[in-house]
Each structure stands twice: as C-alpha cells, then as structure tokens.
Amino acid sequence: MSNTTAALEAAGLAKSYSRRKPAVLDECSFRLPRGRVCALVGPNGAGKSTLLRLAAGLLRPTRGTLHVLGLTPARARERVAYVAQSKPLHPQLTVAETLRYGAVLNRSTGRWDRRAAERIAYGREDGEGLAPDARIRTLSGGQRTRVALALAFGKRAELMLLDEPMADLDPLARQQLTGALMSAAEEGTTIVMSSHVIAELEGSCDFLLLVTGGRLRLGGEIEEVTAAHTLLTGTADLDASRQTVIEERPSGRGRTALVRSTEVPDGDWLAERPSVEEVLLAHLRNTRVPPFLTGDASPVSVQRAERARAQENAA
Incomplete structure (x- = not known):
C-alpha cells in the first residue's frame, strides 16, 4: 500500500440510526493522511464514537463513502486496532489470559507483538503495571483501559482508533500512554484519539478533526489551522x-x-x-x-475540483 494513500478518507459521509431522528453524522468529507496523530474533538453526542465505529467496520454508512487505508472498512479490519469507549473485555479471564486470547485472534495476520502488549499491560520494572493473574472483573476502569490498549498495541496495526482513551487513566498512566503512542507514531502508525477534553490531546497530536452537531467544522494540521x-x-x-x-x-x-x-x-x-x-x-x-x-484534510475529490476551478479561472 502506498504511503500516499490516506489513512481515512470520507466523502459525503452520513449515518442515521432512525428515520425519525436527525443524522448522527451528516455530509462529512475529510482526508486524514497516514502517519498522523489525530485529535478527534467535539462535545458529547457530536458523532465522534459513530465515526470511529464506521472506520472500524462496525457500522455501515447511511450515505456517502468512507475508505480506510484505501480499502473499505471491512477489508481493512485486520490492519486496524479499535478501542471502544466501553472497553468490552471478558470479566472471568485474567490479564495474561486476555493477552493470550488476543494473540490467538491475531494469529492469522502474523503481526501480533507479545512484547508490545505486555509492555503496556505490565509496565516496566518499577511495578506500575498490572498483575498478570488479576482477573478483569476486579480491575478499575482505568486498569481495564490499560488491558484494552495492550491488545491494540499488540496487534501492531497501521491505524489505531481510540475512543476516549484518556478518560479513565490516572496522570501517570496517561503520561505512559502518550509516550507509547508517540513511539508508535514514529514507526508510522496512524493514530486517531477522540475526546471532549481538549487539554487531554494538546502536545500529543499534530492533526485535528472537530465534529459538532454531526458535521465536520475544522480539519487539518494543527499548526496550519491555528496559523x-x-x-x-x-x-x-x-x-x-x-x-x-x-x-x-x-x-x-x-x-x-x-x-x-x-x-x-x-x-x-x-x-x-x-x-x-x-x-x-x-x-x-x-x-x-x-x-x-486545510489542504491535507481535503478529500482528493475536493482537491481535484479546486484544481479544475483554478485552471478554468486561469484560462
């Protein structure tokens, strides 16, 4: 896959859960280049979780198109890691059993990285991580988030979709997650993190998408947007x-x-x-x-239309 292919590209994307209610997402068009760390920002109920679920292939658009790594979301699924806000994990399994289960589920891809998963779950030698024999049902919300993130990192995905990953974490765990995400980004992984708390994402993201009322309001490199x-x-x-x-x-x-x-x-x-x-x-x-x-955030179809208009005006 060429690195020029966008990590995400949407054109007229819309999603409705009911004909009687307004669309959760409506006419969203944007492009997220690969290799970015993207802040998906907006108030509660803006449509952020719906957009991530569409990208993960868990929902189908009502209208419009969405391509993930140049493919349909369903075809790109093996190359995408998704961490839901609810962090669904089997309560009876231990942390170690959960990681082994993740390895089994990803065996066919040959991409599972046991060390990466254990580094997130267990931490390093200073003991800030989880006990391997701790059962999921006994963990706090932040600890369950840590296990879910360990599974995501173990998958060695090209695209990570993280729904409110910082919400349950204590300051130390938040700092550790930020460091791990930066390391993954340096290796070429594209990361999308949603949040309604702007301060959580400052300093760790270089790209942003602002969604409110189901519509995209801002998009692009953070430096270009502010400039x-x-x-x-x-x-x-x-x-x-x-x-x-x-x-x-x-x-x-x-x-x-x-x-x-x-x-x-x-x-x-x-x-x-x-x-x-x-x-x-x-x-x-x-x-x-x-x-x-900004230019990088505009879908290819929009860029082509703008170039055509510029050529017509110059003629």
Whole structure:
C-alpha cells in the first residue's frame, strides 16, 4: 500500500440510526493522511464514537463513502486496532489470559507483538503495571483501559482508533500512554484519539478533526489551522466583509475577536496567534461559520475540483 494513500478518507459521509431522528453524522468529507496523530474533538453526542465505529467496520454508512487505508472498512479490519469507549473485555479471564486470547485472534495476520502488549499491560520494572493473574472483573476502569490498549498495541496495526482513551487513566498512566503512542507514531502508525477534553490531546497530536452537531467544522494540521486564524484585541469596528469573524466578545474596555484571516484590519487592533484551544472553543460556540479544512484534510475529490476551478479561472 502506498504511503500516499490516506489513512481515512470520507466523502459525503452520513449515518442515521432512525428515520425519525436527525443524522448522527451528516455530509462529512475529510482526508486524514497516514502517519498522523489525530485529535478527534467535539462535545458529547457530536458523532465522534459513530465515526470511529464506521472506520472500524462496525457500522455501515447511511450515505456517502468512507475508505480506510484505501480499502473499505471491512477489508481493512485486520490492519486496524479499535478501542471502544466501553472497553468490552471478558470479566472471568485474567490479564495474561486476555493477552493470550488476543494473540490467538491475531494469529492469522502474523503481526501480533507479545512484547508490545505486555509492555503496556505490565509496565516496566518499577511495578506500575498490572498483575498478570488479576482477573478483569476486579480491575478499575482505568486498569481495564490499560488491558484494552495492550491488545491494540499488540496487534501492531497501521491505524489505531481510540475512543476516549484518556478518560479513565490516572496522570501517570496517561503520561505512559502518550509516550507509547508517540513511539508508535514514529514507526508510522496512524493514530486517531477522540475526546471532549481538549487539554487531554494538546502536545500529543499534530492533526485535528472537530465534529459538532454531526458535521465536520475544522480539519487539518494543527499548526496550519491555528496559523489561518488571528486573535484580535482592540476597540475599532470589524469589517465582516474582509474576514470571517468566528467569535467576538467584550474584553476589558475593548473586545476580543477571533477571525479566520492572517491580515490585521485597520484600527487599533493588537494581533496574536491563537492557541489551538482558543480556535476550537470559538468554533464550538459558533457553529454557523463555514467549515475550514486545510489542504491535507481535503478529500482528493475536493482537491481535484479546486484544481479544475483554478485552471478554468486561469484560462
């Protein structure tokens, strides 16, 4: 498989669970290049878990298409590791038995990495890991998360889909998971982590997808997304026709505005580059602004259409 093939590529993706209710996901189009560590961000109920389950091949789209590593989700399943938010594990098995069961399930692929799985489950020599003979039913939520992540790492997948992986972990385990994920990413694994807590993902992700209300609002390299926005502080009037105003609110004697533009407007405006958290929160508070995707996050079909329009305009 060529490394130019996207890890995930969606076009008009939609998922409904009932004809009587609004779609959980609607008209989502994006591209996630391979080798990225992607933060899938959004409030509870935004559609993040549904998107991950679609990518894992556990659900079928109602409309649109989704390709995983250039294949349908069902055909890519052996190359994908998925950790659900509920962390379903057999309660009667021990940790060691669970890892052996994972090895059996992945025997046909020849990719199972026992050492990687045990490193996540048991930790290193300082004893911060789990006891091999501990039964799953006796483990805390964070400890069960550790076992589920051990299975995912043992699979040596090309794409890891992690639904709220940090939610149950204590600070030390969270730090250890971040280190393991960074090591996997350095070896070329693409990682998608969902969360509704932005601070959990800062510093560990280089790509983001923001979903709210079932629609994709932001997508792309984090550096490019933040660089496309400017945080303004001042007292002058903003000309909304010259830049997209994401949010404007009072600040001391003046006001602060986040705009989708790199140009500083006329007037007494102080311009700063916003943090990723400031950009995300502003878009979460104002869902009426048009979506924004950087070039890497645009599906190939969209890129082709844009090139065609550019060629027509140049002719």
